[in-house]
Amino acid sequence: MKLRRVCADGRLELQILESDGSWSTTQDRSALGGVVFDAEWELATARRHVDVSGNVLPFQPASFRDFMLYERHAVDAARGLVRRFHPGQSRAATAVEKLTRKPFPMFKPKALFYRQPIYYMSNHLSFVPSGTPVTIPSYSAALDFELEIGFVLKSPLFNATPHQALEAIGAFVVVNDFSARDVQRTEMASGLGPQKSKHFASSMSVLAVTADEILPQIDDLSGSVTINGGTVATVFSRGMQWSLGDILAHASRDEMLYPGELFATGTLPGGSGMETGRWLRPGDRLTLAIDQIGEISHSISSVQEPS
Template sequence: MKLRRVLIDGRLEVQSLDADGTWRATQDTAPLGGRVFDSDWELAVAQRHHDLTGNVLPFQPASFRDFMLYERHAIDAARGLVRRFHPGQSRAAGAVERLTRKPFPLFKPKSLFYRQPIYYMSNHLTFVPSGDPVAVPSYSRALDFELEVGFVLRAPLLDADPAEAVDAIGAFVVVNDFSARDVQRGEMATGLGPQKAKHFASSMSVLAVTAEEILPQIDHLSGSVTVNGATVATVFSRGMQWTLGEMLAHASRGERLYPGELFAMGTLPGGSGMETGHWLRPGDQLTLSIDQIGEIHHPIATA
């Protein structure tokens, strides 16, 4: 079932899409996490988004954990980062890869990636809906995008097993994790993870699709990246290092998770400019889509 929120007569309304293609009001907000925030505050945020884009988020996330589940993305992104910022080292690493026919060792994820699901927490309050004009941050010269599949919890979890964890998923959305890659390099070197490189903006599709519709095909989702009307990447969800149940079970170890919290599976292989070489510039038109869920579109604005 597809869900969305709309502004009607100064109030937020959750709607579901009927089989005949008609959007109708629904009182069942559980798949989107239910009520989390003060209603006046949430309405003010939605009104601000609507004034800019004509759209509102399908839900306001209570937090945002972004996982990295794809080894191929990690390797290809590392290649792209070195190619952009260290071209000499990129040529040397490429020569080693051609000789050994294996990924350059430093391009592979750290060993913890293979032992447990890994993630970082970003700023859940800077999410914007599709259509929002996003500017390159004043402190960056390397704006990137990341096409991801996200989902929201409908039920709490604590020390869950994978089956219990999957059962707590309410709905799926398309997520875009904007990234200032030049800033990210230095921040990651501190050992504390990204800060200003990531926290300035993330985005989400206008539509959410309930879990029972997406979970049976979670390993068979497909999508695309389009820049200025040209498709620059086709992406697929297959190849995750960990299942959704395993990643959620790990996150719930000794830590209570709540309805309304947002999780993302990490960039789908090929779903970032760092991998394809298509970095964002002012004036670009970016569209990120997952065929079975929805899409995100952003004009890249001048700061």
């Protein structure tokens, strides 16, 4: 079942897609975590989003945990980051990889990646819907995108088993984790993780699709990255280091997880500019799609000078 929200007649309305292609109003918000925020605040936020994008988020996330589930993405992204910022070291690493026919050791994830699911928490209040124009942060010269699969809890979890965790997933969305890569490099070196490199904006598809439609095919999803009408990458969901049940069970270990909290898989292999070498520039039109869920689209602009 597909879900969306719209602003209509001065109120925020949840709708479901009927079999005949029409949209009808529903009061059942359980798949999206139920009622989390004050209704007036949600309506004001939705109106602000409509003003700039014409769209509304399918739900307002109560939090955002972003995992890194793909070894291939980690390796290819590290390779691309070195290519962009350290070309001399990139040439040396490429030579080593040609000789050994293996990824350069420093491109592989840290050992903890193979022992447990890893994630960081970002700013859940900076999410914007598809269609929102995005301005490159004034402090960055390396804006990147990240095409990810997101999912929201419909029920709480605490010390859950992987099976219990899967049962708590309510719906899926497409997530884009915007990243200022030049800033991220120095922030990660601090030992505290990403800050201004990530928190300025994330985005979500207008549509959410209930878990019963997506979970049976979670390892067979496909998608694409398109910039200015040309396909930059084709992506697939297969190859996760940990299952969705595993990562939610890990996150719930001695910690309560609540309905409405948003999680993401991390970038699907090929789903970032670091991997493809196609970084975002002013004037670009970016579209990120997961075929079975929906898409996100943004126009990219440079920093606006104050009038």
